[in-house]
Amino acid sequence: MSESYDEIMQLLCDRLSSMTNSSVQVTADTNLISQLSIDSIKLLNLIMEIEDTFDVSIPINALADVQTVRQLADLVQKIKSAS
Amino acid sequence: MNLLEKLDAAAAARKAMLPDGVGAFGIPIEEVYSATEARIGDRRVILLGTNNYLGLTFSPECIRAAHEAIDKEGTGTTGSRMANGSYFGHRALEREFADFYQCQSAIVFTTGYQANLGTISGLVGPGDTVLIDGDSHASIYDGCILSGADIIRFKHNDPADMEKRLRRLGSRIETTLIIAEGIYSMLGDQAPLAEIVRIKNEYGGILLLDEAHSLGVLGETGQGLVEKVGLLREVDFITGTFSKSLCSIGGFCVSNHPQLDQLRYVSHPYIFTASPSPATIASTRAALELLRKGSHLRKQLWDNCTQLYARMQETGYQLGPDPGPVIAAILDTPQQALLMWKSLLEHNIYVNLILPPAAPEGKSLVRCSVNAAHTPEQIKYVGDTFAKLYSTIIS
Structure with missing residues (x-):
């Protein structure tokens, strides 16, 4: 994986850890809903933050298939590469 | 599970x-x-x-109009606007809304929810973009989802954040619909419409304003936020509902763009539902008259x-x-x-x-x-x- 992918993954793990304040260790395979209990509003606000960090536009309807941190990182990477 | x-x-x-x-x-x-x-x-x-x-739910004018419509035209149209559901009253109400907003045309929908669903899904589709306030009503979110367009949110009532996200869209701005609300239903705050219009005019895009909670409430004649801030001509599409100040049920969209009429042929929430009952239309027409003079x-x-x-x-x-x-x-x-x-x-x-x-x-x-x-x-x-x-x- 490229360095930028690692950066994306690290940012997501850091942000999700601080957002959820839970004892769960956030990794690439952590499930956003079943393990972190991230509600839809928090996820949408996180997306806005990611958009600003990487200067990309992430449509919220693209989140329909996202369940894990890795899938979210993949989505960000895909959009970042295309922009 | x-x-x-x-x-x-x-x-x-x-x-x-x-x-x-x-x-x-x-x-x-x-x-x-x-x-x-x-x-x-x-x-x-x-x-x-x-x-x-x-406070018009018991106004004698609205009640009398509804009674007369039931006596003359029955309890329901039993059909779509597209088929047998466009009576004289439905078309008259559209003319009256167009006149009220000094617009070229208006479309009446069966509910306010469907007005947003039908207008948004008729205006944009897959490959287009909607840029919406983060605190938008569910009917706006659902209309965007139904459309298949890419949905981008900006921070609630934050024009600088909206500008940043609009600018980021680059060439896609040409096919972007921006959506805001006159009054937001949760906290009752008003959109910074002058700033939103300035940004839209600088970068491009089409602007839709939902006046559901501001119709009848803001502006000298009750047009809503567009009238309060004097920007009626700067907003491309205005949607609203009959179920608040107009005290019945239904919804509308008005515009000066002649393309509005095409929505009648592509908008599923307009086509695939029965039209408002004659009593609903009649009481809404009476209420709109009271609202204008109110x-x-x-x-x-x-x-x-x-x-x-x-x-x-x-x-x-x-x-x-x-x-x-x-x-x-x-x-x-x-x-x-x-x-x-x-x-x-x-x-x-x-x-x-x-x-x-x-x-x-x-x-x-x-x-x-x-x-x-x-x-x-x-x-x-x-x-x-x-x-x-x-x-x-x-x-």
Whole structure:
């Protein structure tokens, strides 16, 4: 994986850890809903933050298939590469 | 987990959040006495949780018009606007809305929800983009999802954030629909329309403004926020509902773009549903006439709003930023909000309880909707009761 992918993954793990304040260790395979209990509003606000960090536009309807941190990182990477 | 077990899990989560709060939602109203009073259980309550902003639900003109329409045209059209459901009244109401907004054309939908669903999904599609305020109503979100367009949110009522996200779209701005609301239903705050229009004019895009809560409330003739700030000509599409100031049910879209008419042929929420009943259309036409001439009603409404907002603010409640017909007390926890809601009901006042995630930023709200028919005595009693409860529940 490229360095930028690692950066994306690290940012997501850091942000999700601080957002959820839970004892769960956030990794690439952590499930956003079943393990972190991230509600839809928090996820949408996180997306806005990611958009600003990487200067990309992430449509919220693209989140329909996202369940894990890795899938979210993949989505960000895909959009970042295309922009 | 099967489909039914998922619903059981959702119900359990809801009950766990508020074990005693289930009754707050969908509360049975046994009898309605007037625009401001009804019976809930054995209590005669002040209605402070309806969207009846001009207090017209019992206006003799609207009731008479509805009666006459039923006598002449029956109880329902039993068909789509596309087929047999466009009577004289439906077309007349469209002409009257176009005239009211000095626009080329108007479309009437069966509900306000469908007005947004049908307009948005008719205007944009896959490959297009919608740029929406983060606190948009569910009908806007659902319309965007139905359209298949890419949905980008900007921070609520933050023009700088909107500008940043619009600029980021680059060449895609050409196929971008920007959406805001005249008054937001949760906190009652108004969109910074002048800034939004400036940004749209600088970068491009098409602007849709939902005047659901501001129709009849803002502007000299009640057009809404567009009239209050003098920007009617700068907004491409205006949607709204009949179920608030117009006291029936239905919705509309008006525009000066001749392409609006094409929505009749592509918009599923317009086509694949029965049209509004003749009585609904007739009472809405009567209400629109009263709304246009209703500067005295708006004055009464605003007298009531400013009085209650000031009283609650003086008491110490945290409120939405703008005084208006929607006055939301922001509380720390769902439990506190539920206790406040129940206590108000025990004092014969009905308001709306709004819990996360329906309220913005995880807040819990006790939301009041003031109307023009509330008497000064009712407003004073409500203000006094909120003051009394503040000391026992908040401080």
